[in-house]
Amino acid sequence: MLRRAWDNACAAWPGVDLSATVFVRHLSMRISSEEVEGPLERLLEHLVLADLFIACACVNGVAGAIEALEQHYLGKLPHALAYLRLPEQILDDVCQIVRIHLLVGTAESRPRLAEYTGRGALLSWIRVIAVRMALKQGGVGREAPEENVLTLIEALAEPSSNAEIDLIKRRYRKEFRLAVRDAFTSLSDDQRHLLRLHFIDRLSTIEMGPLFRVNQSTISRWIKSARQIVYEGTKSRLQERLRLSSREFESLLADIESQIDVGLSQVLEEGGGT
Known part of the structure; x- marks a missing residue:
């Protein structure tokens, strides 16, 4: 063998x-x-x-x-x-x-x-x-122009049976794009690279451990933290930009959260495979 x-x-x-x-x-x-x-x-x-x-x-x-x-x-x-x-x-x-x-x-x-x-x-x-x-x-700048940014709304599932929520998605497409862009670009350079390895290069947390010289649980915690930053950042920005009823807004957030992994993959694919 x-x-x-x-x-x-x-x-x-x-x-x-x-x-x-x-x-x-x-x-x-x-x-x-x-x-x-x-x-x-x-x-x-x-x-x-x-x-x-x-x-x-x-x-x-x-x-x-x-x-x-x-x-x-x-x-x-x-x-x-x-x-x-x-x-x-x-x-x-x-x-x-x-x-x-x-x-x-x-x-x-x-x-x-x-x-x-x-x-x-x-x-x-x-x-x-x-x-x-x-x-x-010290050569990595914080102001990379819209690096790898693709709105999570592009990655949401096919239109659901809830016509009201689908209408909200279409109506506030621009607001989603801006909110996700701002949330994603607020990540640190290390966090962006971590997500790129996980979602684009398809490295498991076990494979990534030796690369960063930490154990698998630490890698998992880092990825979870970065994902949460994107979600929370999107949520807070949408709250500032949209004027929806509480029910509409919570329904919309639940749909985004359910698709966050797919969304991150799509965001990173937009130039992240280089």
Whole structure:
């Protein structure tokens, strides 16, 4: 089974000659004691083996590995970070700092690429590191123009049987758009990135834990907090802008809350997949 995993990973990188022995050793060192007790086949199914293969090859100095990493991952960083609206010079600096941290390391730590476990896509993992570097560099502005903003009203379910509420939705479409835009853009840069990884890159809270070096419950709490900010912000802004009866307003809010996950996915899809 391990030989087949190595064969499949090799097929993804025909120009990188990494031995099966080195790869399997690298893989085994990234498996927890709890996971060892479970079925190997199920464990392998949850790993991105091709990504783990190229990371292992880079860490072990295999010829051609760093070039492949540059072409397929690091070279895509400027596009992956475009939503941050970084000045060109800061973007270049961030990408270079990420290269150093991944491949060389610092006086305080070994090359970060050695920490990649294969849980979740390598490009997403690198992007998390890059965003953190960008925040440290101070290049991420708070006034990104309508970044990833798509009103939640676009994501509401198909017209329901309640004709009165459907009429309210259509009538106050503009107000919804403004309220959701303001609520979403009030999130911090870290919160936006967290939601982007969860809703766009489809990373589970288990996969996101190692990326942020916290446990699953902490990730879940962060996501819940960000979602609540969007909902509460939308609610307060609508209260300011709409003049509806209490019954109408509460019915409308209940419908929004029931669709909040779908809505966040749609909001983030509008440019969030870069």
